[in-house]
Amino acid sequence: MREFPQDFLWGASLSAHQSEGAYDLDGKGLSVQDTRPRDKHDICDFKVASDHYHHYKEDIALLAEMGLKVFRFSIAWTRIFPDGTRKVNQVGVDHYNDVINTCLQHGIQPIITLYHFDLPQTLEDLGGWSSKETVQAYEQYCRFVFKEYGDRVKYWLTINEPNIMLLVDKKILGKEIPLKAKYQQFHHLMIAEKLAIKACHELIDGGKIGPTPNISIVYPATSKPKDNQAALYFNSIRNWLYLDFSVRGIYNPVAKDYLVRQGVMPEVSEADKALMKEHIPDFVAVNYYSSVTVEFPENADDMMNGISDQQSEDIMERGFYKGFTNPFLEKNEFNWTIDPLGLQNTLQHIDDRYQIPMIITENGLGAYDVLTDSGRIHDPYRIDYLQKHLQACKDAIAAGVKLIGYSPWSAIDLVSVHEGISKRYGFIYIDRDEQDVRELKRYRKDSFYWYQQVIDTNGSEL
Numbered sequence: 001m002r003e004f005p006q007d008f009l010w011g012a013s014l015s016a017h018q019s020e021g022a023y024d025l026d027g028k029g030l031s032v033q034d035t036r037p038r039d040k041h042d043i044c045d046f047k048v049a050s051d052h053y054h055h056y057k058e059d060i061a062l063l064a065e066m067g068l069k070v071f072r073f074s075i076a077w078t079r080i081f082p083d084g085t086r087k088v089n090q091v092g093v094d095h096y097n098d099v100i101n102t103c104l105q106h107g108i109q110p111i112i113t114l115y116h117f118d119l120p121q122t123l124e125d126l127g128g129w130s131s132k133e134t135v136q137a138y139e140q141y142c143r144f145v146f147k148e149y150g151d152r153v154k155y156w157l158t159i160n161e162p163n164i165m166l167l168v169d170k171k172i173l174g175k176e177i178p179l180k181a182k183y184q185q186f187h188h189l190m191i192a193e194k195l196a197i198k199a200c201h202e203l204i205d206g207g208k209i210g211p212t213p214n215i216s217i218v219y220p221a222t223s224k225p226k227d228n229q230a231a232l233y234f235n236s237i238r239n240w241l242y243l244d245f246s247v248r249g250i251y252n253p254v255a256k257d258y259l260v261r262q263g264v265m266p267e268v269s270e271a272d273k274a275l276m277k278e279h280i281p282d283f284v285a286v287n288y289y290s291s292v293t294v295e296f297p298e299n300a301d302d303m304m305n306g307i308s309d310q311q312s313e314d315i316m317e318r319g320f321y322k323g324f325t326n327p328f329l330e331k332n333e334f335n336w337t338i339d340p341l342g343l344q345n346t347l348q349h350i351d352d353r354y355q356i357p358m359i360i361t362e363n364g365l366g367a368y369d370v371l372t373d374s375g376r377i378h379d380p381y382r383i384d385y386l387q388k389h390l391q392a393c394k395d396a397i398a399a400g401v402k403l404i405g406y407s408p409w410s411a412i413d414l415v416s417v418h419e420g421i422s423k424r425y426g427f428i429y430i431d432r433d434e435q436d437v438r439e440l441k442r443y444r445k446d447s448f449y450w451y452q453q454v455i456d457t458n459g460s461e462l
Contacts, residue, residue: 002394003460009109009405010455011070012063012427013361015116015160017046018414020076022053027089029082031118032128036174043420043434050414050421050430051440056099058442059412062428064106066448067455071103072361072407074113074160077120077141084120085137093148100152110153111361111407113212114142114196116160117172117417129185129192139195143203150204157285157361158193161214162186163242171418180264187266190245190276197279208282211246212361215239215286217346219293221324226296230321233258234294240353243284247354249276258320283404284350287362288389291342293326332381334366334423340388347396347403357402363389364409366416366423369445377429377445386447390454390462412442427451 017033023046024030033046052059063071077084079092103110115138123134146156166186169177177185193211200209218235220227236254244252251259251268259265268276297320329337343363350358365385369377386408397403413426420434429443454462 002398004394004397004458005404006458007404008458009070009359009407011068011072011111011405011407012066012411012451013072013407013409014052014074014411014414015113015118016074016076016079017049017116017118018417019050019052019073019410019412021046021048021051023047025053026091026095027079027082028076028092029078029084029089030121031076031078032121032124032173033118035121040418040420043422044415044432046415048432048437048440050412050432051437052412052414053095055440055442057102059428060099060102060106060108062442062444062448063411064108066427066452068108068411069455070109070111070155070405070407071411072111072113072157073099073411074116074118075145076118077115078118080145081120081137081141084123084134085140088144096145096149100149104152109155111155111157111359112145112149112153113157113160114138114145115158117165129188130181132188135188135192135195138192139199142196143199146199146203146207150200150207154204154207156196156200156204156207156209157212158196158209158281159189160212161287162189162193162211163238164214165189167238179262183259183264184266186241187268187272190242191272193246194275194279197281198275201279210281210283210285210359211242212285212287213239213242213246214288214362215243215346215350216288216290216292217342217349219291219326221293221295221326224296227294230294230296233320234292238292243350243354245276246281247284247356249273249278249280281356283357283359284354285359285361286346286350287409288343288346288360289363290329290337291326291339291345293324294321295324296320297322332365332385333368334419336366338365338385338388340392343389344392344396344399347393347401348399351396351401357404359403359405359407360393361407362409363406364425366419366425368422369413369424369429371429371431371443375443377443379445379447382445382447383450386451387462390459394459394462 200207218231220231240252241255365382410425412428413424413430416423427448431441
């Protein structure tokens, strides 16, 4: 039967730097998201964002009204360790204790992301993820928060979208990373993840932890053998390189061939190999928005073109594949393709490769929502998108995928990494624009009431 399990984890998601604001208050240090230059000068930064830092009690109460079972949010590393390591900021520690306790008082279980693109600037100044010191600092930070919050929080996420953070480095981090440095950073990020998994299992009784890559199945543009090989290579570099490291404890062989050919294969010590094999996640968290389509670059000019589809539009891996706009998929107003079946395909591919439980931690539609004079936000396009993707989840479950939850992006409106506050994802509207924060009043969108009904019926009426 196509139905959701009775203990299905219905939720919604946020990240700290895109929603909290209060970027320099109460002892918080600066992160790379606070200091990086914005791509566009006419959009807001993260200084105020949705001011979730001051509105979290109101926001969590609204999420409880919607019926959420889980709330995925991230801890801002620089609220705990303003300089990335050593000195603890107790005000920040107390803040997240309050957030966690407020969730629990409303019957909502927190799912906490340990790191969501917001590396402390002091660590970036020392080399960032190119430095082993950052790996050590991340492990120290993880162990601290596990000890502090692990008595109440059982679900943890390691590092949000390391593949997207590195593949579209300029958009996420505000700078381009040379290819060799990029894959050294990859190795350090993944070793850091293994240390987090090890610490969670050591310190939290019954604690469960998993990776959070953005996984989007890659289609070949045609049935040409070369296009199929292009899809094979990009699938390995975009998806399986990360999950094979996390779940199997290996370097994906196809991706490894690419790294060796490019002369950028990181050195892997015997200690690293042992760490990779010994510490395996309990589940995989999947961020999915749409699929990707590629073709083989047939000439020298094409070889200088990167992936042009979706959030991967300026990926710098070249020579093996080239982006292709899939003519069989509809698009939204931001020119993103919409592919619900791609979600089912993605989940089934992951299940086929790893046989591990999964939870969707991002899936959503950005749009220019309009607040009417009567205080309503009509967003049928978002409802349609989510409904189709939830149906794909049902179909995947019926096909044998162990999907334990669905926590779409996003719980409330937040600041898009590339498009500011105007590109909205939330079930709850935040009344502000790019320059005027106004009173930051919260409004329930039509999708809020729709999702409330979905949760109340456990998705039976989709």
